[in-house]
Amino acid sequence: MSFPWANEYTPTHPFMQWLDAKLPLPRFVYNAVGAGYPVPRNLNYFWNFGVLAGFCLVIQIVTGVILAMHYAANSDIAFASVEHIMRDVNWGWMMRYAHANGASAFFVVVYIHIFRGFFYGSYKAPREMIWLLGVVIFLLMMATAFMGYVLPWGQMSFWGAQVITGLFSAIPIVGNALHTWLLGGFAPDNAALNRFFSLHFLLPFVIVGLVILHIWALHIPGSSNPTGVEVKSESDTVPFHPYYTAKDGFGLGVFLVLYCALVFFFPNYLGHPDNYIPANPMQTPAHIVPEWYFWPFYAILRAFTQNFLFIPAKLMGVLAMFSAILMWFFLPWLDRSPVRSARYRPMYKWFLWVLVVDVVVLGYCGGSPAEEPFVMISQIAAIYYFLHFLVILPIVSSLERPEPLPFSITESVLGRDEQAALGVPA
Amino acid sequence: MFRKQPVFVRNLTPKEIAAAYAVPLSSLRDPQTLAERTKPGHENWLITMGVCTHLGCVPLGAAEGEPRGEFGGYFCPCHGSQYDTAARIRKGPAPKNLEVPDYKFTTPTSVTIG
Numbered sequence: 001m002s003f004p005w006a007n008e009y010t011p012t013h014p015f016m017q018w019l020d021a022k023l024p025l026p027r028f029v030y031n032a033v034g035a036g037y038p039v040p041r042n043l044n045y046f047w048n049f050g051v052l053a054g055f056c057l058v059i060q061i062v063t064g065v066i067l068a069m070h071y072a073a074n075s076d077i078a079f080a081s082v083e084h085i086m087r088d089v090n091w092g093w094m095m096r097y098a099h100a101n102g103a104s105a106f107f108v109v110v111y112i113h114i115f116r117g118f119f120y121g122s123y124k125a126p127r128e129m130i131w132l133l134g135v136v137i138f139l140l141m142m143a144t145a146f147m148g149y150v151l152p153w154g155q156m157s158f159w160g161a162q163v164i165t166g167l168f169s170a171i172p173i174v175g176n177a178l179h180t181w182l183l184g185g186f187a188p189d190n191a192a193l194n195r196f197f198s199l200h201f202l203l204p205f206v207i208v209g210l211v212i213l214h215i216w217a218l219h220i221p222g223s224s225n226p227t228g229v230e231v232k233s234e235s236d237t238v239p240f241h242p243y244y245t246a247k248d249g250f251g252l253g254v255f256l257v258l259y260c261a262l263v264f265f266f267p268n269y270l271g272h273p274d275n276y277i278p279a280n281p282m283q284t285p286a287h288i289v290p291e292w293y294f295w296p297f298y299a300i301l302r303a304f305t306q307n308f309l310f311i312p313a314k315l316m317g318v319l320a321m322f323s324a325i326l327m328w329f330f331l332p333w334l335d336r337s338p339v340r341s342a343r344y345r346p347m348y349k350w351f352l353w354v355l356v357v358d359v360v361v362l363g364y365c366g367g368s369p370a371e372e373p374f375v376m377i378s379q380i381a382a383i384y385y386f387l388h389f390l391v392i393l394p395i396v397s398s399l400e401r402p403e404p405l406p407f408s409i410t411e412s413v414l415g416r417d418e419q420a421a422l423g424v425p426a
Numbered sequence: 427m428f429r430k431q432p433v434f435v436r437n438l439t440p441k442e443i444a445a446a447y448a449v450p451l452s453s454l455r456d457p458q459t460l461a462e463r464t465k466p467g468h469e470n471w472l473i474t475m476g477v478c479t480h481l482g483c484v485p486l487g488a489a490e491g492e493p494r495g496e497f498g499g500y501f502c503p504c505h506g507s508q509y510d511t512a513a514r515i516r517k518g519p520a521p522k523n524l525e526v527p528d529y530k531f532t533t534p535t536s537v538t539i540g
Protein backbone atom coordinates (compact mmCIF):
# COMPACT_ATOMS: atom_id res chain seq x y z
CA MET A 1 0.00 0.00 0.00
CA SER A 2 2.92 2.32 0.35
CA PHE A 3 6.63 2.74 -0.29
CA PRO A 4 9.07 0.77 1.87
CA TRP A 5 10.53 3.95 3.35
CA ALA A 6 7.19 5.12 4.77
CA ASN A 7 7.33 6.14 8.43
CA GLU A 8 5.93 3.51 10.75
CA TYR A 9 3.17 4.40 13.20
CA THR A 10 4.57 4.03 16.73
CA PRO A 11 2.11 5.22 19.37
CA THR A 12 3.74 6.23 22.64
CA HIS A 13 0.73 6.94 24.82
CA PRO A 14 -0.55 3.76 26.53
CA PHE A 15 -4.13 4.51 25.46
CA MET A 16 -3.11 4.85 21.81
CA GLN A 17 -1.12 1.61 22.07
CA TRP A 18 -4.18 -0.10 23.50
CA LEU A 19 -6.41 1.35 20.76
CA ASP A 20 -3.92 0.41 18.04
CA ALA A 21 -4.00 -3.21 19.21
CA LYS A 22 -7.83 -3.36 19.27
CA LEU A 23 -8.80 -1.15 16.35
CA PRO A 24 -5.93 0.36 14.37
CA LEU A 25 -7.92 3.38 13.24
CA PRO A 26 -5.26 5.98 14.15
CA ARG A 27 -2.72 3.86 12.26
CA PHE A 28 -5.02 3.91 9.27
CA VAL A 29 -5.28 7.71 9.37
CA TYR A 30 -1.53 8.03 9.87
CA ASN A 31 -0.86 5.89 6.80
CA ALA A 32 -3.52 7.59 4.68
CA VAL A 33 -3.13 11.31 5.33
CA GLY A 34 -0.41 11.47 7.96
CA ALA A 35 3.36 11.24 8.17
CA GLY A 36 3.15 7.59 7.15
CA TYR A 37 2.09 8.32 3.57
CA PRO A 38 4.98 9.36 1.29
CA VAL A 39 3.84 11.60 -1.58
CA PRO A 40 5.78 12.94 -4.58
CA ARG A 41 7.56 16.13 -3.51
CA ASN A 42 6.62 18.08 -6.65
CA LEU A 43 2.80 18.15 -6.56
CA ASN A 44 1.39 21.50 -7.68
CA TYR A 45 -1.87 23.16 -6.69
CA PHE A 46 -3.87 21.05 -9.15
CA TRP A 47 -3.42 18.26 -6.62
CA ASN A 48 -5.45 20.22 -4.05
CA PHE A 49 -8.73 19.63 -5.77
CA GLY A 50 -9.29 16.06 -4.62
CA VAL A 51 -9.25 17.15 -1.00
CA LEU A 52 -11.42 20.16 -1.90
CA ALA A 53 -13.97 17.88 -3.58
CA GLY A 54 -14.11 15.78 -0.43
CA PHE A 55 -14.64 18.94 1.57
CA CYS A 56 -17.50 19.98 -0.73
CA LEU A 57 -19.14 16.61 -0.24
CA VAL A 58 -19.00 17.16 3.52
CA ILE A 59 -20.52 20.65 3.15
CA GLN A 60 -23.35 19.20 1.04
CA ILE A 61 -24.08 16.43 3.50
CA VAL A 62 -24.03 18.67 6.58
CA THR A 63 -26.14 21.45 5.06
CA GLY A 64 -28.37 18.90 3.29
CA VAL A 65 -29.18 16.94 6.44
CA ILE A 66 -30.12 20.20 8.18
CA LEU A 67 -32.29 21.32 5.23
CA ALA A 68 -34.02 17.94 5.27
CA MET A 69 -35.13 18.62 8.86
CA HIS A 70 -37.28 21.52 7.62
CA TYR A 71 -38.09 20.57 4.07
CA ALA A 72 -41.40 18.86 3.19
CA ALA A 73 -41.35 16.51 0.18
CA ASN A 74 -44.96 17.02 -0.84
CA SER A 75 -45.85 18.72 -4.07
CA ASP A 76 -48.50 20.88 -2.35
CA ILE A 77 -46.16 22.40 0.19
CA ALA A 78 -42.59 21.77 -1.02
CA PHE A 79 -42.26 25.26 -2.49
CA ALA A 80 -43.72 26.84 0.64
CA SER A 81 -41.46 24.78 2.88
CA VAL A 82 -38.38 26.07 1.04
CA GLU A 83 -39.68 29.63 1.51
CA HIS A 84 -40.21 28.75 5.17
CA ILE A 85 -36.57 27.68 5.34
CA MET A 86 -35.56 30.98 3.76
CA ARG A 87 -37.67 33.24 5.96
CA ASP A 88 -38.60 31.55 9.22
CA VAL A 89 -35.99 28.97 10.10
CA ASN A 90 -33.05 30.45 12.00
CA TRP A 91 -30.04 30.51 9.68
CA GLY A 92 -32.18 28.58 7.18
CA TRP A 93 -31.30 31.02 4.40
CA MET A 94 -27.65 30.36 5.06
CA MET A 95 -28.05 26.59 4.97
CA ARG A 96 -29.98 26.78 1.72
CA TYR A 97 -27.60 29.19 0.01
CA ALA A 98 -24.64 27.17 1.27
CA HIS A 99 -26.20 24.01 -0.15
CA ALA A 100 -27.30 25.40 -3.52
CA ASN A 101 -24.00 27.21 -4.11
CA GLY A 102 -22.14 24.31 -2.56
CA ALA A 103 -23.38 22.21 -5.46
CA SER A 104 -21.92 24.73 -7.92
CA ALA A 105 -18.65 24.95 -6.01
CA PHE A 106 -18.50 21.15 -5.95
CA PHE A 107 -18.78 21.03 -9.74
CA VAL A 108 -16.16 23.76 -10.25
CA VAL A 109 -13.77 21.81 -8.07
CA VAL A 110 -14.55 18.50 -9.72
CA TYR A 111 -14.18 19.90 -13.23
CA ILE A 112 -10.72 21.23 -12.33
CA HIS A 113 -9.93 17.87 -10.73
CA ILE A 114 -10.95 16.10 -13.96
CA PHE A 115 -8.94 18.56 -16.05
CA ARG A 116 -5.90 17.73 -13.91
CA GLY A 117 -6.45 14.09 -14.90
CA PHE A 118 -6.60 14.99 -18.59
CA PHE A 119 -3.54 17.23 -18.48
CA TYR A 120 -1.22 15.05 -16.42
CA GLY A 121 -2.47 11.73 -17.82
CA SER A 122 -3.50 10.56 -14.37
CA TYR A 123 -5.95 8.11 -15.95
CA LYS A 124 -3.13 5.96 -17.35
CA ALA A 125 -1.90 2.70 -15.90
CA PRO A 126 -1.50 1.94 -13.08
CA ARG A 127 -4.26 4.40 -12.11
CA GLU A 128 -7.12 3.36 -14.45
CA MET A 129 -9.28 2.12 -11.61
CA ILE A 130 -9.04 5.44 -9.77
CA TRP A 131 -10.15 7.16 -12.97
CA LEU A 132 -13.04 4.78 -13.65
CA LEU A 133 -14.34 5.18 -10.11
CA GLY A 134 -14.03 8.93 -10.58
CA VAL A 135 -16.23 8.85 -13.68
CA VAL A 136 -18.86 6.86 -11.78
CA ILE A 137 -18.72 9.41 -8.95
CA PHE A 138 -19.20 12.20 -11.48
CA LEU A 139 -22.27 10.49 -12.97
CA LEU A 140 -23.77 10.04 -9.51
CA MET A 141 -23.04 13.68 -8.70
CA MET A 142 -24.95 14.73 -11.78
CA ALA A 143 -27.91 12.55 -10.82
CA THR A 144 -27.82 13.88 -7.27
CA ALA A 145 -27.62 17.52 -8.30
CA PHE A 146 -30.43 17.09 -10.81
CA MET A 147 -32.75 15.52 -8.24
CA GLY A 148 -31.82 18.15 -5.66
CA TYR A 149 -32.74 20.90 -8.08
CA VAL A 150 -36.21 19.38 -8.40
CA LEU A 151 -36.89 19.56 -4.67
CA PRO A 152 -37.79 23.28 -4.30
CA TRP A 153 -40.62 22.57 -6.80
CA GLY A 154 -40.33 25.85 -8.65
CA GLN A 155 -40.87 26.28 -12.37
CA MET A 156 -37.31 25.26 -13.27
CA SER A 157 -37.51 22.29 -10.90
CA PHE A 158 -40.69 21.03 -12.49
CA TRP A 159 -39.67 21.51 -16.11
CA GLY A 160 -36.18 20.22 -15.45
CA ALA A 161 -37.76 17.04 -14.10
CA GLN A 162 -40.08 16.83 -17.10
CA VAL A 163 -37.32 17.30 -19.69
CA ILE A 164 -34.65 15.16 -18.07
CA THR A 165 -36.93 12.21 -17.36
CA GLY A 166 -38.21 12.75 -20.93
CA LEU A 167 -34.74 11.63 -22.07
CA PHE A 168 -35.76 8.09 -21.16
CA SER A 169 -38.79 8.24 -23.42
CA ALA A 170 -36.37 8.31 -26.36
CA ILE A 171 -35.53 4.66 -25.77
CA PRO A 172 -37.25 2.62 -28.51
CA ILE A 173 -40.35 0.56 -27.65
CA VAL A 174 -40.18 0.63 -23.83
CA GLY A 175 -39.35 4.35 -23.59
CA ASN A 176 -42.77 5.75 -22.82
CA ALA A 177 -43.67 3.02 -20.35
CA LEU A 178 -40.30 3.47 -18.65
CA HIS A 179 -40.83 7.22 -18.46
CA THR A 180 -44.22 6.79 -16.78
CA TRP A 181 -42.76 4.22 -14.40
CA LEU A 182 -39.82 6.45 -13.42
CA LEU A 183 -42.09 9.39 -12.70
CA GLY A 184 -44.86 7.35 -11.12
CA GLY A 185 -47.29 9.21 -13.38
CA PHE A 186 -47.65 10.80 -16.78
CA ALA A 187 -46.06 14.03 -15.64
CA PRO A 188 -43.94 15.04 -12.62
CA ASP A 189 -46.09 15.16 -9.51
CA ASN A 190 -46.07 14.18 -5.86
CA ALA A 191 -44.91 10.63 -6.58
CA ALA A 192 -41.92 11.88 -8.56
CA LEU A 193 -41.04 14.52 -5.96
CA ASN A 194 -41.04 11.93 -3.17
CA ARG A 195 -38.82 9.47 -4.94
CA PHE A 196 -36.44 12.21 -5.99
CA PHE A 197 -36.14 13.34 -2.39
CA SER A 198 -35.49 9.82 -1.22
CA LEU A 199 -32.77 9.30 -3.83
CA HIS A 200 -31.31 12.76 -3.32
CA PHE A 201 -30.84 11.83 0.33
CA LEU A 202 -29.39 8.42 -0.48
CA LEU A 203 -26.99 9.07 -3.37
CA PRO A 204 -24.52 11.34 -1.52
CA PHE A 205 -23.84 8.47 0.85
CA VAL A 206 -23.30 6.13 -2.09
CA ILE A 207 -20.86 8.76 -3.34
CA VAL A 208 -19.09 8.67 0.03
CA GLY A 209 -18.67 4.92 -0.40
CA LEU A 210 -17.24 5.34 -3.89
CA VAL A 211 -14.91 8.10 -2.70
CA ILE A 212 -13.51 5.64 -0.15
CA LEU A 213 -12.88 3.12 -2.95
CA HIS A 214 -11.40 5.91 -5.11
CA ILE A 215 -8.86 6.77 -2.40
CA TRP A 216 -8.20 3.14 -1.60
CA ALA A 217 -7.36 2.57 -5.26
CA LEU A 218 -5.19 5.72 -5.18
CA HIS A 219 -3.15 4.51 -2.25
CA ILE A 220 -1.98 1.40 -4.11
CA PRO A 221 0.25 3.17 -6.69
CA GLY A 222 0.23 6.49 -4.79
CA SER A 223 -0.35 9.90 -6.37
CA SER A 224 1.02 10.71 -9.79
CA ASN A 225 2.78 14.06 -10.18
CA PRO A 226 3.30 16.86 -12.73
CA THR A 227 6.17 15.07 -14.48
CA GLY A 228 4.25 11.80 -14.75
CA VAL A 229 7.48 9.99 -13.86
CA GLU A 230 6.90 7.40 -11.15
CA VAL A 231 8.51 7.65 -7.73
CA LYS A 232 11.89 5.90 -7.75
CA SER A 233 13.48 6.58 -4.40
CA GLU A 234 12.93 8.16 -1.05
CA SER A 235 14.31 11.51 -2.22
CA ASP A 236 11.34 11.75 -4.63
CA THR A 237 8.80 11.90 -1.82
CA VAL A 238 7.90 13.86 1.30
CA PRO A 239 5.50 12.70 4.03
CA PHE A 240 1.90 13.80 3.49
CA HIS A 241 1.88 15.39 6.92
CA PRO A 242 3.01 18.13 7.42
CA TYR A 243 3.87 18.94 3.80
CA TYR A 244 0.57 18.37 2.05
CA THR A 245 -1.71 18.93 5.00
CA ALA A 246 -0.23 22.44 4.96
CA LYS A 247 -0.50 22.88 1.21
CA ASP A 248 -4.07 21.52 1.14
CA GLY A 249 -4.92 23.67 4.14
CA PHE A 250 -3.79 26.78 2.31
CA GLY A 251 -5.81 25.77 -0.77
CA LEU A 252 -8.82 25.17 1.43
CA GLY A 253 -8.51 28.70 2.79
CA VAL A 254 -8.49 30.19 -0.70
CA PHE A 255 -11.45 28.01 -1.66
CA LEU A 256 -13.42 29.10 1.41
CA VAL A 257 -12.83 32.79 0.64
CA LEU A 258 -14.25 32.35 -2.88
CA TYR A 259 -17.08 30.08 -1.75
CA CYS A 260 -18.14 32.46 1.02
CA ALA A 261 -18.03 35.37 -1.41
CA LEU A 262 -20.49 33.43 -3.58
CA VAL A 263 -22.76 32.34 -0.73
CA PHE A 264 -22.91 35.68 1.04
CA PHE A 265 -22.64 38.22 -1.77
CA PHE A 266 -23.98 36.57 -4.93
CA PRO A 267 -26.17 33.74 -3.67
CA ASN A 268 -28.56 33.83 -6.62
CA TYR A 269 -26.05 34.65 -9.33
CA LEU A 270 -25.92 31.06 -10.59
CA GLY A 271 -29.62 30.35 -10.05
CA HIS A 272 -32.62 31.06 -12.25
CA PRO A 273 -35.26 33.60 -11.20
CA ASP A 274 -37.94 31.30 -12.67
CA ASN A 275 -37.34 28.86 -9.85
CA TYR A 276 -38.87 31.37 -7.45
CA ILE A 277 -42.19 30.84 -9.28
CA PRO A 278 -44.09 27.79 -7.98
CA ALA A 279 -44.27 24.81 -10.37
CA ASN A 280 -47.01 25.20 -12.99
CA PRO A 281 -47.71 22.11 -15.13
CA MET A 282 -49.67 24.28 -17.60
CA GLN A 283 -46.87 26.59 -18.62
CA THR A 284 -43.24 26.05 -19.55
CA PRO A 285 -40.92 28.99 -18.83
CA ALA A 286 -39.85 30.72 -22.05
CA HIS A 287 -36.19 29.89 -21.61
CA ILE A 288 -35.52 26.67 -19.79
CA VAL A 289 -31.93 25.74 -19.14
CA PRO A 290 -30.37 23.39 -16.63
CA GLU A 291 -27.83 24.47 -14.05
CA TRP A 292 -24.56 25.72 -15.59
CA TYR A 293 -22.67 22.52 -14.83
CA PHE A 294 -24.85 20.58 -17.27
CA TRP A 295 -24.62 23.04 -20.14
CA PRO A 296 -21.94 21.36 -22.29
CA PHE A 297 -23.85 18.09 -22.22
CA TYR A 298 -27.16 19.84 -22.77
CA ALA A 299 -25.73 21.51 -25.89
CA ILE A 300 -24.78 18.11 -27.27
CA LEU A 301 -28.33 16.87 -26.61
CA ARG A 302 -29.79 19.77 -28.55
CA ALA A 303 -27.29 19.57 -31.40
CA PHE A 304 -29.25 16.76 -33.08
CA THR A 305 -32.15 18.24 -35.00
CA GLN A 306 -32.32 15.90 -38.00
CA ASN A 307 -32.96 12.18 -38.16
CA PHE A 308 -29.73 10.32 -38.76
CA LEU A 309 -30.00 7.17 -40.90
CA PHE A 310 -32.66 5.13 -39.08
CA ILE A 311 -32.14 6.79 -35.75
CA PRO A 312 -34.60 9.53 -34.83
CA ALA A 313 -33.10 12.89 -33.87
CA LYS A 314 -34.44 12.60 -30.36
CA LEU A 315 -32.74 9.27 -29.65
CA MET A 316 -29.54 10.47 -31.32
CA GLY A 317 -29.36 13.50 -29.04
CA VAL A 318 -29.86 11.39 -25.95
CA LEU A 319 -27.29 8.79 -27.05
CA ALA A 320 -24.76 11.50 -27.89
CA MET A 321 -25.23 13.19 -24.55
CA PHE A 322 -24.62 10.02 -22.59
CA SER A 323 -21.73 8.94 -24.83
CA ALA A 324 -20.03 12.27 -24.21
CA ILE A 325 -19.34 11.06 -20.69
CA LEU A 326 -19.04 7.37 -21.57
CA MET A 327 -16.04 8.37 -23.71
CA TRP A 328 -14.20 9.06 -20.48
CA PHE A 329 -14.49 5.43 -19.44
CA PHE A 330 -12.43 4.45 -22.47
CA LEU A 331 -9.88 7.23 -22.14
CA PRO A 332 -7.13 5.07 -20.59
CA TRP A 333 -7.25 2.87 -23.68
CA LEU A 334 -7.88 5.52 -26.33
CA ASP A 335 -4.76 7.45 -25.35
CA ARG A 336 -1.98 4.97 -26.01
CA SER A 337 0.97 7.28 -25.42
CA PRO A 338 3.26 5.90 -22.71
CA VAL A 339 4.02 9.44 -21.54
CA ARG A 340 1.60 10.67 -18.91
CA SER A 341 2.19 14.36 -18.48
CA ALA A 342 1.15 16.81 -21.23
CA ARG A 343 4.26 18.81 -20.28
CA TYR A 344 6.28 16.44 -22.42
CA ARG A 345 3.66 15.93 -25.13
CA PRO A 346 3.99 18.79 -27.66
CA MET A 347 0.99 17.77 -29.82
CA TYR A 348 -1.38 16.39 -27.21
CA LYS A 349 -0.98 19.54 -25.14
CA TRP A 350 -2.43 21.73 -27.89
CA PHE A 351 -5.25 19.38 -28.75
CA LEU A 352 -6.18 19.27 -25.09
CA TRP A 353 -6.45 23.05 -24.93
CA VAL A 354 -8.58 23.03 -28.08
CA LEU A 355 -10.84 20.49 -26.37
CA VAL A 356 -11.12 22.77 -23.35
CA VAL A 357 -12.15 25.68 -25.59
CA ASP A 358 -14.58 23.35 -27.38
CA VAL A 359 -16.24 22.37 -24.10
CA VAL A 360 -16.49 26.01 -23.02
CA VAL A 361 -18.12 26.86 -26.37
CA LEU A 362 -20.54 23.94 -25.90
CA GLY A 363 -21.28 25.21 -22.42
CA TYR A 364 -22.01 28.67 -23.73
CA CYS A 365 -24.36 27.31 -26.39
CA GLY A 366 -26.03 25.00 -23.86
CA GLY A 367 -26.91 28.01 -21.74
CA SER A 368 -28.28 29.98 -24.70
CA PRO A 369 -31.71 29.65 -26.32
CA ALA A 370 -32.18 26.91 -28.94
CA GLU A 371 -31.81 29.32 -31.85
CA GLU A 372 -29.28 29.99 -34.57
CA PRO A 373 -26.37 30.53 -34.50
CA PHE A 374 -26.11 28.50 -31.29
CA VAL A 375 -27.57 25.32 -32.79
CA MET A 376 -25.06 25.28 -35.60
CA ILE A 377 -22.14 26.11 -33.32
CA SER A 378 -23.18 23.30 -30.96
CA GLN A 379 -23.31 20.91 -33.88
CA ILE A 380 -19.76 21.72 -34.96
CA ALA A 381 -18.47 21.72 -31.39
CA ALA A 382 -20.20 18.39 -30.64
CA ILE A 383 -18.60 16.79 -33.69
CA TYR A 384 -15.21 18.07 -32.60
CA TYR A 385 -15.74 16.72 -29.09
CA PHE A 386 -16.20 13.19 -30.36
CA LEU A 387 -13.42 13.55 -32.94
CA HIS A 388 -11.03 14.41 -30.15
CA PHE A 389 -11.64 11.16 -28.32
CA LEU A 390 -12.19 8.76 -31.18
CA VAL A 391 -9.82 10.05 -33.86
CA ILE A 392 -7.40 12.71 -32.69
CA LEU A 393 -6.33 11.04 -29.46
CA PRO A 394 -5.39 7.63 -30.92
CA ILE A 395 -3.61 9.26 -33.88
CA VAL A 396 -1.73 11.79 -31.79
CA SER A 397 -0.58 9.14 -29.37
CA SER A 398 1.07 7.17 -32.15
CA LEU A 399 2.43 10.10 -34.22
CA GLU A 400 3.74 12.34 -31.50
CA ARG A 401 7.39 12.39 -30.45
CA PRO A 402 7.42 13.20 -26.76
CA GLU A 403 10.08 15.47 -25.32
CA PRO A 404 12.72 13.84 -23.12
CA LEU A 405 11.48 13.01 -19.63
CA PRO A 406 13.52 13.83 -16.52
CA PHE A 407 15.20 10.79 -15.05
CA SER A 408 13.38 11.21 -11.75
CA ILE A 409 11.16 13.54 -9.80
CA THR A 410 14.16 14.66 -7.77
CA GLU A 411 16.07 15.52 -10.94
CA SER A 412 13.16 17.56 -12.27
CA VAL A 413 13.05 19.56 -9.04
CA LEU A 414 16.73 19.95 -8.16
CA GLY A 415 18.60 19.42 -11.40
CA ARG A 416 20.85 16.46 -12.15
CA ASP A 417 20.67 13.48 -9.84
CA GLU A 418 24.23 13.49 -8.46
CA GLN A 419 23.78 17.03 -7.16
CA ALA A 420 20.34 16.23 -5.89
CA ALA A 421 21.62 13.30 -3.87
CA LEU A 422 23.89 15.68 -1.98
CA GLY A 423 21.22 18.23 -1.18
CA VAL A 424 18.70 17.96 1.60
CA PRO A 425 15.09 17.46 0.47
CA ALA A 426 13.52 20.82 -0.24
CA MET B 427 -56.14 19.24 -18.54
CA PHE B 428 -55.89 15.46 -19.00
CA ARG B 429 -53.66 13.21 -16.91
CA LYS B 430 -52.22 16.31 -15.26
CA GLN B 431 -51.08 17.59 -18.63
CA PRO B 432 -52.43 20.45 -20.72
CA VAL B 433 -54.73 19.85 -23.72
CA PHE B 434 -54.78 22.20 -26.69
CA VAL B 435 -58.13 22.89 -28.38
CA ARG B 436 -57.97 24.95 -31.51
CA ASN B 437 -60.67 26.14 -33.87
CA LEU B 438 -58.83 26.10 -37.21
CA THR B 439 -59.54 28.78 -39.78
CA PRO B 440 -60.31 27.65 -43.36
CA LYS B 441 -56.92 29.00 -44.32
CA GLU B 442 -55.18 26.85 -41.72
CA ILE B 443 -57.11 23.76 -42.84
CA ALA B 444 -56.10 24.43 -46.44
CA ALA B 445 -52.49 24.90 -45.36
CA ALA B 446 -52.57 21.54 -43.58
CA TYR B 447 -53.87 19.75 -46.68
CA ALA B 448 -51.38 21.47 -48.98
CA VAL B 449 -48.45 19.64 -47.37
CA PRO B 450 -47.39 16.44 -49.19
CA LEU B 451 -47.48 13.52 -46.76
CA SER B 452 -44.12 12.24 -47.95
CA SER B 453 -42.44 15.36 -46.60
CA LEU B 454 -43.61 14.66 -43.05
CA ARG B 455 -41.59 13.02 -40.33
CA ASP B 456 -44.73 11.45 -38.85
CA PRO B 457 -47.12 11.29 -41.84
CA GLN B 458 -50.79 11.85 -40.93
CA THR B 459 -53.51 13.90 -42.58
CA LEU B 460 -55.57 16.50 -40.78
CA ALA B 461 -58.63 14.24 -41.27
CA GLU B 462 -56.89 11.44 -39.37
CA ARG B 463 -56.21 13.84 -36.55
CA THR B 464 -59.75 15.22 -36.16
CA LYS B 465 -63.30 13.82 -36.03
CA PRO B 466 -65.46 13.67 -39.17
CA GLY B 467 -67.64 16.74 -39.42
CA HIS B 468 -65.54 18.56 -36.83
CA GLU B 469 -62.43 19.02 -38.91
CA ASN B 470 -61.96 22.53 -37.66
CA TRP B 471 -61.60 21.32 -34.05
CA LEU B 472 -58.00 20.25 -33.57
CA ILE B 473 -57.65 18.66 -30.14
CA THR B 474 -54.17 17.57 -29.08
CA MET B 475 -52.08 17.17 -25.97
CA GLY B 476 -50.11 20.31 -25.18
CA VAL B 477 -47.01 18.21 -24.60
CA CYS B 478 -44.07 18.42 -26.97
CA THR B 479 -43.15 14.92 -28.14
CA HIS B 480 -39.49 15.74 -27.73
CA LEU B 481 -38.97 16.08 -24.00
CA GLY B 482 -42.37 17.21 -22.83
CA CYS B 483 -42.47 21.01 -22.64
CA VAL B 484 -45.71 22.89 -23.30
CA PRO B 485 -45.33 24.42 -26.77
CA LEU B 486 -46.31 28.05 -27.38
CA GLY B 487 -49.03 29.12 -29.79
CA ALA B 488 -52.21 28.08 -28.03
CA ALA B 489 -52.86 31.55 -26.67
CA GLU B 490 -53.28 34.74 -28.66
CA GLY B 491 -50.01 36.51 -29.36
CA GLU B 492 -47.65 33.62 -28.66
CA PRO B 493 -45.14 32.65 -31.36
CA ARG B 494 -46.46 29.84 -33.58
CA GLY B 495 -43.26 29.01 -35.43
CA GLU B 496 -42.55 28.92 -39.14
CA PHE B 497 -45.49 26.63 -39.88
CA GLY B 498 -48.21 28.54 -38.09
CA GLY B 499 -49.03 25.85 -35.53
CA TYR B 500 -47.10 25.54 -32.31
CA PHE B 501 -43.54 26.36 -31.37
CA CYS B 502 -41.72 24.62 -28.53
CA PRO B 503 -39.24 27.02 -26.95
CA CYS B 504 -37.30 24.32 -25.14
CA HIS B 505 -35.33 22.89 -28.05
CA GLY B 506 -36.99 24.55 -30.98
CA SER B 507 -39.51 22.01 -32.31
CA GLN B 508 -42.02 23.49 -34.76
CA TYR B 509 -45.49 22.12 -35.44
CA ASP B 510 -47.84 23.01 -38.29
CA THR B 511 -51.54 23.88 -38.31
CA ALA B 512 -52.43 20.19 -37.88
CA ALA B 513 -49.96 20.07 -34.93
CA ARG B 514 -47.67 17.82 -36.95
CA ILE B 515 -43.92 17.93 -36.35
CA ARG B 516 -42.17 19.82 -39.14
CA LYS B 517 -38.81 20.92 -37.80
CA GLY B 518 -36.62 20.41 -34.74
CA PRO B 519 -35.77 17.42 -32.57
CA ALA B 520 -39.26 16.08 -31.74
CA PRO B 521 -40.01 12.70 -33.37
CA LYS B 522 -43.83 12.69 -33.46
CA ASN B 523 -46.86 14.89 -34.03
CA LEU B 524 -48.57 16.29 -30.95
CA GLU B 525 -50.56 13.38 -29.55
CA VAL B 526 -54.30 13.32 -30.21
CA PRO B 527 -55.92 11.91 -27.04
CA ASP B 528 -58.95 9.59 -27.22
CA TYR B 529 -62.03 11.74 -27.18
CA LYS B 530 -65.56 11.93 -28.55
CA PHE B 531 -68.09 14.63 -29.23
CA THR B 532 -70.90 14.10 -26.72
CA THR B 533 -72.93 17.00 -28.12
CA PRO B 534 -72.04 19.14 -31.14
CA THR B 535 -70.45 21.64 -28.77
CA SER B 536 -68.81 19.51 -26.10
CA VAL B 537 -66.23 16.72 -26.02
CA THR B 538 -65.20 14.15 -23.44
CA ILE B 539 -61.54 13.21 -23.33
CA GLY B 540 -60.37 9.80 -22.14
Ligand code: HEM
Nearest residue numbers: 060061064065067068071096100103145148149151152204
Ligand atom coordinates in the same frame (compact mmCIF):
# COMPACT_ATOMS: atom_id res chain seq x y z
C1 HEM C 1 -23.46 15.10 -3.69
C2 HEM C 1 -23.93 15.98 -2.86
C3 HEM C 1 -25.12 16.88 -3.11
C4 HEM C 1 -25.39 17.70 -4.18
C5 HEM C 1 -24.52 17.87 -5.44
C6 HEM C 1 -26.65 18.37 -3.90
C7 HEM C 1 -27.27 19.29 -4.75
C8 HEM C 1 -28.48 19.95 -4.49
C9 HEM C 1 -29.06 20.99 -5.30
C10 HEM C 1 -28.48 21.52 -6.62
C11 HEM C 1 -30.22 21.40 -4.71
C12 HEM C 1 -31.18 22.52 -5.18
C13 HEM C 1 -30.92 23.77 -4.40
C14 HEM C 1 -31.84 24.91 -4.75
O1 HEM C 1 -32.00 25.26 -5.93
O2 HEM C 1 -32.40 25.48 -3.80
C15 HEM C 1 -30.40 20.60 -3.52
C16 HEM C 1 -31.47 20.72 -2.65
C17 HEM C 1 -31.66 19.95 -1.50
N1 HEM C 1 -30.79 18.99 -0.99
FE1 HEM C 1 -28.98 18.48 -1.82
N2 HEM C 1 -27.13 17.94 -2.69
C18 HEM C 1 -26.23 17.04 -2.16
C19 HEM C 1 -26.35 16.39 -0.94
C20 HEM C 1 -27.49 16.42 -0.10
C21 HEM C 1 -27.66 15.64 1.11
C22 HEM C 1 -26.62 14.68 1.68
C23 HEM C 1 -28.91 15.95 1.61
C24 HEM C 1 -29.62 15.41 2.85
C25 HEM C 1 -29.36 14.32 3.42
C26 HEM C 1 -29.50 16.92 0.75
C27 HEM C 1 -30.76 17.49 0.96
C28 HEM C 1 -31.34 18.47 0.16
C29 HEM C 1 -32.61 19.12 0.42
C30 HEM C 1 -33.55 18.86 1.58
C31 HEM C 1 -32.82 20.04 -0.64
C32 HEM C 1 -34.06 20.97 -0.87
C33 HEM C 1 -33.96 22.28 -0.19
C34 HEM C 1 -33.49 23.41 -1.09
O3 HEM C 1 -33.95 23.55 -2.20
O4 HEM C 1 -32.63 24.17 -0.63
N3 HEM C 1 -28.62 17.18 -0.28
N4 HEM C 1 -29.31 19.72 -3.41
Ligand code: FES
Nearest residue numbers: 478480481502505
Ligand atom coordinates in the same frame (compact mmCIF):
# COMPACT_ATOMS: atom_id res chain seq x y z
S1 FES D 1 -39.33 19.61 -25.39
FE1 FES D 1 -40.11 20.59 -27.11
S2 FES D 1 -38.39 20.78 -28.35
FE2 FES D 1 -37.60 19.68 -26.66
